[in-house]
Structure formats: structure tokens, C-alpha cells
Amino acid sequence: MATFVFRRLLLAIPTLWFIASVIFLLSKLMPGAFGSSSLGQQEAGYYSRSDAASREHNYRQFLEATGQDLPLFYFSITSAALPDTLHRIFPERDRTFLKKLSWQYGNPMAATHFFRSLKEFEKVLSETERLQVQQHLFSIYSHQEHAELRQALSGIAQQLPARSAITSELIVKGDNLLTDSSSYTYLLPSLQWHGSQNQYHRWIAGLLKGSLGTSLRDGRPVTTVLGEAVGNTWWLLLASIVVAALLALEMAILMIRRSGRIWRSTLLPSLFLLDSVPLFVLAMLLLVLLASPAFLQLFPVYGMGYYSVSDQNWLQQMGQWLQFMALPMLCLVLANLPYLTNQFYQAMAGVAGQDYIRTARAKGLSEHRVIRRHMLRNALLPVITLLSDYLPALVAGAVIVETIFAIPGVGRLLVETVLARDYPVIVGIVVIAAVFRLISHLMSDLLYALADPRIRAHAS
Amino acid sequence: MKKLWHIAREVWQLAPAFRLSLLYLILLAVVALALPWLPLAYGPNELDLEQIYQAPLAWGNETYKPRHWLGTDSLGRDVLANVLYGVRTAFAISLPVMVMASLIGLTLGAIAGLFGNRRLRLSRSLLTALLFALLPFTYYGIYLPIMLYSQGATYSDFLLTGTVAIGLTFVFVIVLAPLFSRIPFLSRTIHFPTDELLLRIIEVQTSIPRLILILVLAAIVPPTLPALSVLLVLTFWTGTARLTRAEMLRIRELPFFEAATSLGFTQKRLLVRQALPLLLGPVLVAFSFGLAGLLMLESTLSFLNIGVSTDLVSWGRMIAGIRTNTSAWWLVAIPGAMLSLTVLALQTFSYYLLRFLQHKK
Numbered sequence: 001m002a003t004f005v006f007r008r009l010l011l012a013i014p015t016l017w018f019i020a021s022v023i024f025l026l027s028k029l030m031p032g033a034f035g036s037s038s039l040g041q042q043e044a045g046y047y048s049r050s051d052a053a054s055r056e057h058n059y060r061q062f063l064e065a066t067g068q069d070l071p072l073f074y075f076s077i078t079s080a081a082l083p084d085t086l087h088r089i090f091p092e093r094d095r096t097f098l099k100k101l102s103w104q105y106g107n108p109m110a111a112t113h114f115f116r117s118l119k120e121f122e123k124v125l126s127e128t129e130r131l132q133v134q135q136h137l138f139s140i141y142s143h144q145e146h147a148e149l150r151q152a153l154s155g156i157a158q159q160l161p162a163r164s165a166i167t168s169e170l171i172v173k174g175d176n177l178l179t180d181s182s183s184y185t186y187l188l189p190s191l192q193w194h195g196s197q198n199q200y201h202r203w204i205a206g207l208l209k210g211s212l213g214t215s216l217r218d219g220r221p222v223t224t225v226l227g228e229a230v231g232n233t234w235w236l237l238l239a240s241i242v243v244a245a246l247l248a249l250e251m252a253i254l255m256i257r258r259s260g261r262i263w264r265s266t267l268l269p270s271l272f273l274l275d276s277v278p279l280f281v282l283a284m285l286l287l288v289l290l291a292s293p294a295f296l297q298l299f300p301v302y303g304m305g306y307y308s309v310s311d312q313n314w315l316q317q318m319g320q321w322l323q324f325m326a327l328p329m330l331c332l333v334l335a336n337l338p339y340l341t342n343q344f345y346q347a348m349a350g351v352a353g354q355d356y357i358r359t360a361r362a363k364g365l366s367e368h369r370v371i372r373r374h375m376l377r378n379a380l381l382p383v384i385t386l387l388s389d390y391l392p393a394l395v396a397g398a399v400i401v402e403t404i405f406a407i408p409g410v411g412r413l414l415v416e417t418v419l420a421r422d423y424p425v426i427v428g429i430v431v432i433a434a435v436f437r438l439i440s441h442l443m444s445d446l447l448y449a450l451a452d453p454r455i456r457a458h459a460s
Numbered sequence: 461m462k463k464l465w466h467i468a469r470e471v472w473q474l475a476p477a478f479r480l481s482l483l484y485l486i487l488l489a490v491v492a493l494a495l496p497w498l499p500l501a502y503g504p505n506e507l508d509l510e511q512i513y514q515a516p517l518a519w520g521n522e523t524y525k526p527r528h529w530l531g532t533d534s535l536g537r538d539v540l541a542n543v544l545y546g547v548r549t550a551f552a553i554s555l556p557v558m559v560m561a562s563l564i565g566l567t568l569g570a571i572a573g574l575f576g577n578r579r580l581r582l583s584r585s586l587l588t589a590l591l592f593a594l595l596p597f598t599y600y601g602i603y604l605p606i607m608l609y610s611q612g613a614t615y616s617d618f619l620l621t622g623t624v625a626i627g628l629t630f631v632f633v634i635v636l637a638p639l640f641s642r643i644p645f646l647s648r649t650i651h652f653p654t655d656e657l658l659l660r661i662i663e664v665q666t667s668i669p670r671l672i673l674i675l676v677l678a679a680i681v682p683p684t685l686p687a688l689s690v691l692l693v694l695t696f697w698t699g700t701a702r703l704t705r706a707e708m709l710r711i712r713e714l715p716f717f718e719a720a721t722s723l724g725f726t727q728k729r730l731l732v733r734q735a736l737p738l739l740l741g742p743v744l745v746a747f748s749f750g751l752a753g754l755l756m757l758e759s760t761l762s763f764l765n766i767g768v769s770t771d772l773v774s775w776g777r778m779i780a781g782i783r784t785n786t787s788a789w790w791l792v793a794i795p796g797a798m799l800s801l802t803v804l805a806l807q808t809f810s811y812y813l814l815r816f817l818q819h820k821k
Contacts (some may be wrong), residue, residue, distance in 0.1 A: 127584040276804035282794035294787030396671035
């Protein structure tokens with residue numbers, strides 16, 4: 001049995017690695033790192049305008065601290081028309097400009113030189129000089145045609161004759177760019193090797209050590225953020241699946257009885273009806289009906305309570321927890337009841353016609369005994385797999401329910417981080433979800449082996 | 461086609477619930493198409509800040525404006541117009557997505573089921589050459605067009621890289637395949653595990669719950685409708701593919717199919733002429749079930765305000781409006797009822813279709 005579990009774990013690792021890597025790399029490919037909008041903003045308000053340089057410095061520090069200034073992967077294949085040091089250029093705006101420049105002229109060397117001298121030039125300008133050449137600078141940054149660049153450069157030379165040294169430097173670099181341009185450089189690929197100093201390497205090394213990085217929003221470790229959230233979701237899911245499974249089982253037993261015709265004709269259609277109500281509509285309906293002052297206010301609406309008293313015994317704590325969890329649990333139970341009941345019923349109906357059931361009935365056993373002792377055991381075997389397959393699907397339900405009822409769990413965390421684009425936490429949640437799936441698979445295998453001696457014999 | 465019509469007529473006579481659901485769906489389609497000509501007093505995104513949170517059928521409004529029959533939301537947007545235009549959005553997203561997903565699933569599932577793990581024999585040299593050819597194809601066919609698009613290139617540039625992509629791929633395959641076949645290890649032919657490959661891909665993709673996968677990917681792509689549609693297609697094709705594969709495995713063992721194989725028909729003909737007519741039924745059932753799931757998912761996403769822009773008229777958006785004022789029951793009751801009814805109709809439709817198909821077997 002141990003070898004079986006071990007093999008299963010070993011097989012799951014590549015899947016886990018693949019998914020986590022894909023999500024990580026995809027999230028990094030998107031332009032606009034977290035914070036670039038707030039920290040790197042240059043068009044800030046009137047008061048903060050003067051310290052644009054310090055803002056840029058802060059932003060660069062933030063990027064270095066979070067390792068975002070490193071290349072993404074071990075190697076990269078880019079077009080030869082792009083400079084290899086592009087990932088080191090910050091802020092994002094400058095990077096886009098340099099990318100555009102070198103793509104347009106097909107000469108990364110000349111473009112980088114021109115870009116550097118342009119930055120130098122801008123740095124030494126005083127405020128009045130800047131105003132004089134502002135129009136030309138603007139046309140350099142946004143030009144489409146080669147002629148526009150030429151015109152802007154000569155315009156700058158005319159406007160600022162006093163600064164001939166730095167201006168002539170700029171113009172020389174600009175001329176180089178204009179003369180050495182070639183239009184089909186982009187067709188050639190260029191391969192760069194970055195070695196192990198890259199973001200992916202750091203991330204995967206951290207993952208192996210059990211660290212998922214730090215959240216971009218508040219700088220706390222992702223594992224801490226997740227650890228706070230996982231508990232709530234776990235208990236919510238566990239409690240609702242247990243309740244739903246027990247309820248579904250009892251309902252299936254009611255329907256399978258010979259005298260259960262009336263149950264069959266009422267329960268099945270109403271479950272079918274319930275199944276077509278989306279979870280979020282159901283949750284909102286319950287919220288409006290049972291937790292709003294306009295109708296019945298039986299339950300607290302949001303959250304988990306504002307304060308927790310430490311000197312309560314566990315019974316009182318449980319009571320408070322239940323008070324807040326009742327509605328979310330009710331939603332999840334109601335949403336999952338149709339599917340579960342249907343599956344239980346189908347499984348039992350499949351067994352009901354078999355010979356040994358007829359034998360049991362012929363022996364004169366009571367209906368109760370026949371169903372509970374004989375039918376149930378064999379019918380439940382396939383249901384084990386079903387339940388464990390179903391657990392991950394419940395996680396999706398938890399996302400919706402937690403968001404609506406403001407329960408600080410993983411689902412709500414996911415929605416919040418997606419809206420804030422806090423990628424380390426998102427990747428962490430993906431890893432958690434995949435691990436959860438893996439564990440549920442393992443559990444179903446173990447339970448199956450426990451329930452069926454044949455499988456045990458086969459596996460060992 | 462004739463057979464489909466025949467099936468439709470037989471199912472029509474089967475159950476009143478089926479007839480009802482079909483009529484409802486047709487009515488929805490007609491309303492969605494005829495919307496521009498309907499005499500609606502308000503547009504779906506029209507704000508009426510003087511009349512916010514109006515209850516449905518509220519009488520005694522002295523204002524000179526036309527009445528909001530089904531009430532308004534927090535910004536005074538008309539519920540009736542939103543619900544009706546919501547039909548349009550819901551189907552405009554879910555129908556094309558489901559059609560694309562079904563096509564992909566049908567193709568991949570049928571191929572995997574037909575060839576299995578042992579029926580497609582390829583030489584290792586060709587496979588290796590194809591792998592190598594993938595490199596220039598990705599660079600010229602995917603990376604460069606994306607870069608060109610983002611840098612605003614002209615039409616001729618796209619044409620150039622497209623030609624280079626296809627040309628280089630062909631050159632790679634034609635030159636490399638004979639070269640590789642000189643090497644003893646690569647010259648042997650192997651069974652290409654089509655089925656195994658498909659199952660692995662599906663397994664990887666379904667190891668994350670669908671909603672979570674979509675939420676995560678929605679954080680990465682820009683919140684536009686085409687991007688969301690692509691995401692939905694990418695996550696929805698697996699169901700149809702699995703079903704088609706299972707059906708194809710069953711069909712492959714049927715006597716008539718064996719007869720057709722022994723007559724020496726080509727694989728393409730086997731697939732299109734012999735298997736496809738039998739596959740269409742189950743795929744249709746999966747289609748309508750998937751459509752119901754997609755409607756729910758789409759409205760859930762717009763309820764959570766993820767992956768869609770806020771000016772997209774949708775049932776989910778309307779229901780989300782109640783979170784700021786829980787006494788406005790009509791904001792959840794009316795769009796929620798529409799959504800649930802539509803899902804119910806689709807599920808009834810597919811349930812009876814499924815029962816009919818099973819019955820016929």
C-alpha cells in the first residue's frame with residue numbers, strides 16, 4: 001500500500017510542477033508589475049512632482065527587493081531587433097519606448113546608445129530649458145517616421161545652442177541610429193543565456209524550500225497569508241460536504257424504499273429545479289430573505305464577527321462560529337444536494353435489483369435492514385470516488401460563497417488578489433488547489449482500498 | 461440533417477416538459493434578435509438618477525418620464541431593459557464559445573478514440589523533425605506576429621513572417637526527416653500514443669477547478685470579451701473531448717465499423733462518413749448541458765466583476781447591484797429567475813434528448 005501511495009505521489013509531481021510553472025510564467029509575461037502604477041508614476045500631483053527622481057529610485061528598489069529586475073527564465077529567445085538588456089530598463093514607460101525605438105530602426109545597439117544619451121540629456125536640462133524643447137522631446141517619444149526624428153533633433157540643436165556638448169552627443173547618436181537602420185532585422189532570432197540568476201529559478205528554489213514568495217500587496221510571506229485563510233475554507237467545506245452527504249444519503253434511502261413513490265415524485269423534480277439555480281443567485285436570495293432587515297433577519301450578514309472573546313469555552317466559540325457559518329453552509333449544501341442525491345440514488349438503484357437483495361428480502365429481513373445493511377455497503381463503493389472527485393468542485397463553490405458572505409477564506413482571497421493582480425498569492429492559491437486535488441485523489445484511493453479487500457490484495 | 465429533423469420530431473412528441481422548454485428557448489432567441497425593434501422606454505446602460513431603487517410596478521410616480529415596469533437599480537438603470545439585453549449578452553458569449561469548444565473537443569476526442577494508442581504509426585525521424593520545426597513555427601508564426609501587432613506593423617510585415625513561418629517549417633521537415641532517418645535509433649517507427657496524450661492534457665487541465673483556473677487566467681489577460689471567450693473555450697473543450705473519445709471507443713468496436721474498416725476505407729472517410737453521424741447525438745447533448753454551465757459561469761464572472769468590463773450588460777451585473785442595498789429584492793429575483801429558467805430549459809432539453817438517445821439504443 002505504501003508503495004502505491006508513493007507512486008501516486010511521484011506521478012502527481014510533474015503535473016503540479018507544470019501547472020504552477022505555466023501560471024507563474026504567464027503572470028510574469030504580462031506588462032505592468034504590481035505597484036508600477038502607484039510607485040513609478042511620473043505624472044503625480046502638483047506637490048509630489050519635484051521628487052520624481054526619488055520615486056523612480058524607490059520603484060527600482062522595490063523591484064530589486066522583489067527580484068523583479070532579473071530576467072524571467074534561464075534563456076530567452078527574442079527578436080534580434082530588441083536589445084538584450086531590455087529587462088533592466090525601468091520604469092515601464094522607458095522600456096516600452098526603447099523597445100519601440102529599436103524595433104522601428106532594427107538596430108538595438110544604436111537604439112540603446114541613443115536612448116542613453118537622450119536620458120543624459122534630459123537629466124541635465126533645467127526647468128526653463130526643458131520647456132523650450134518640450135515639443136521636440138514629445139515628438140522624439142512619439143514619432144512614427146524617420147523624418148520626424150531628424151527634424152526634432154535639429155530643432156533641439158537650434159533651441160539650445162548653449163549646451164552644445166551634450167546636444168551634439170545626442171545628435172551624433174541620433175544620426176547613427178538613422179543611418180544604421182535596417183528594416184528586416186526583426187526576422188532574425190537571438191538567443192540569450194541568463195544562467196541561474198533569473199526569476200523562475202529563484203521562485204522554484206523557494207518553492208522547493210516551502211516558500212511561495214511574498215505578497216506584493218503587504219509584503220508578508222504568501223504562506224502566512226494562505227495559512228490564515230485556509231482554515232476557514234477547510235472547515236466550511238468539510239462541514240458542508242458532511243452535512244450534504246448525510247442529507248443526500250437519507251433522501252436516497254427514502255426514495256429507494258418500496259413505499260417511496262411519493263418521495264420519488266416530489267423530491268426528484270424539486271431537486272432538478274434546485275439544480276438549475278446558480279449558486280450565487282441562491283446565495284443572494286438566501287441573503288435577502290434570511291439576513292436582511294427588509295425580510296427576516298435571522299442570521300448575521302457578513303464576515304466572522306468583529307471581536308472574539310478569548311475566555312469563551314469551546315462550546316461558545318463553536319456557537320458563534322456556527323452563527324456566522326450557517327448561511328454559507330446552507331448555500332453550499334443546497335447547491336450540492338441535487339447532484340449528490342442523484343448519484344446516491346442511481347448507485348443504490350443499480351444494486352437494488354441484484355440477487356442477494358432478493359435473497360435478503362426472501363429471508364424476511366425488514367426493509368430497513370435490507371437497505372442499511374445489505375444495499376448501502378455495496379452501493380457506497382463507487383460513491384467514494386465520486387465524493388473525492390467532487391471535493392475540488394466544492395472549492396469553486398467556496399469562492400462564490402466566501403465572496404458573498406465576506407468570509408476571510410481562500411476563495412475570497414483569490415477574488416481579492418485577482419482584482420489586485422497580486423501574482424505570488426495567486427500562484428500560491430493555484431498550488432494549494434492542485435495539492436488539495438491530489439490529496440483528495442489519494443484519500444479516495446486509500447478509502448477504496450479500505451472498503452474493498454480485492455483492491456488491497458491487488459495493490460500490494 | 462434529415463435524421464436530426466426526425467429525432468427532433470420524435471422527441472417533440474415525447475414529453476410536454478420538452479415542448480415547453482423548447483418553446484421558451486425559441487422565445488428567448490426571438491426576443492434577443494428583435495430587441496432593437498421592441499418599444500423599450502430606456503436603454504440598458506441609461507442612467508436615471510432621479511429614480512433609483514424603484515420597486516417594480518411602483519404606482520403613483522408623478523414624473524413625466526415613462527415608467528420603469530420592473531424597477532431600477534442603484535444608478536437608475538431600467539431592470540426590464542437590462543434583463544432583455546442580458547439575454548443577448550448571455551447567448552452572444554456562450555453560443556460561440558460552446559460551438560468552438562465543441563468543435564475542438566469533437567475533433568480531438570474523435571481522433572484520439574479512433575487511433576487509440578497503437579493505431580497511428582509514425583517514424584521517430586519524422587516526429588523529431590516535427591519537434592524541431594516547432595521552433596521556427598513558434599518564433600515566426602506566434603511570437604513575431606504578436607510583437608508586430610503590438611508595435612503596429614503593416615500588412616506586408618505580417619505576410620512576410622507568415623510566409624517565413626510556413627516555409628521554414630516545411631523546409632525543416634523535408635530536410636531534417638530524411639537526415640534523421642539515417643540515424644539507427646531514429647529510423648524506427650513507433651506507435652504514437654494519441655489517446656494517452658489527450659488524456660494527459662485533459663488531466664493537467666482539470667487538476668485545477670475550472671472557476672479557479674478562469675479567475676487566475678482572468679487576472680493575467682486584459683478584461684476584454686474576446687480574451688474571456690478564448691479562456692472559456694480553452695477550459696470548456698475537455699468535457700466534449702472526453703465524451704467523444706469514449707463514444708468513439710465504443711463505435712470502433714461496433715460490427716458495422718469493423719466491416720467498414722475491412723473494406724479498406726481511409727481513416728478520414730471512416731471518421732467523417734461512418735463515425736460522425738453517431739457522434740453528433742451525444743455531442744449535441746453535451747453542447748446543451750455545457751451551454752447551461754457556461755451561462756451560469758458567465759453570469760458568475762460578471763457578478764464577481766472579473767474578466768468582463770463593467771459596461772457589459774449582463775444578468776450577473778444586475779444581481780451584483782443588490783450587494784449595496786439588500787432590501788432591493790427585485791434586483792436578484794428578476795434576473796435570477798430569468799437565469800435559472802433559461803438554465804432549467806436547457807437542462808430539460810438536454811435531459812430529454814439524452815433519454816431519447818439512450819432509449820433508441
